[in-house]
Amino acid sequence: MTVPLGDLQAVAGTSGTDRATFITADVTDDADRATVANDLDEAYPEYDVRTxxxxxxxxxxxxxxVLASGATLVGLAVVGGVVLTANLFALVAHQQREQLAxxxxxxxxxxxxxxxIGxxxxxxxxxxxxxxxxxxxLAVLGVNRFAASILGFEGLLRTPPAxxxxxxxxxLVVGTVVAIVAGWRAGRYARIEHLEL
Known part of the structure; x- marks a missing residue:
């Protein structure tokens, strides 16, 4: 049975409050999505059908x-993490200069x-x-709940094992490499003069 979206909202009592602007159709795993989309498009030309x-x-x-901003934020997060980690190990090496000397x-x-230090x-x-x-x-669960409340899609964000x-x-790599570099530099400056007499 097919019901126009406006009629469906009227029957459900959500006219004026429902944020949905499209209807999804599930197909079997072995179905050709493009063929199903073409069939639906021919049967209902007033609707915009997409796979x-x-x-x-x-x-x-x-x-x-928005996507470019997201990618930029991810890049800045990685760079910021590397800078903060480098700063942390520079401070650790500075505080341990007497022991290193x-x-x-x-x-x-x-x-x-x-x-x-590595x-x-x-x-x-x-x-x-x-x-x-x-x-x-936990973050994925929170984002998915937020997306489901705004967009109506559940499980929008998925995180594969990769x-x-x-x-x-x-x-692991950032922590280890930054610490090794900080340790190498600290080894250069760890001198006898830094020892308290």
Whole structure:
């Protein structure tokens, strides 16, 4: 049975309050979506019929500025995370300069010092990655509930395992690499003069 959207809203009592502007149709997994869309378009020429791929493409074309802003925010978040992590390990190395100078005085190489601070970075990256893995499903759930209340679509945001793996790997790599670089630089400046007599 097919009911025009306005009539459906009148029957449901949601005229004037329903934000829906389109109706979705589910097809079986083995159905050709383009063929179904063409059949519906011919049967109901007064409606604009699109496949899900066409709908997504249309939304992307209409919302390029929003998507570009989102991509920019993600990029800034990554760059900001790297800068904050670098700042953290520069401060850690500065606060530990006496201990690092003592280690250099007893003959430890810059590589060992960099590895020591790099291990701290690995632990912090591991903890940060685990926190990210734990909070991402909660954030996705919140965004999906918000999208369902605004757009009427449930499960709009999906995070495949690659997203979790990529985020966890990024946390480990950034934490470790930044810490190793900070440790290497700290090893250069860890001198006997920094030891208190």
């Amino acid at each position: 899900s791929d066409n709908q997504v493409q249309s939304m992307v074309e209409e919302r390029t500025i 003592a280690l250099r005085a007893v003959g430890l190489s810059r590589r060992v010092l960099a590895g020591t 291990t701290q970075g690995l632990v912090i990256g591991l903890l940060g990655g685990l926190v990210g893995l734990a909070t991402t499903p 997203v979790y793996f990529g985020g966890f790997a990024l946390a």
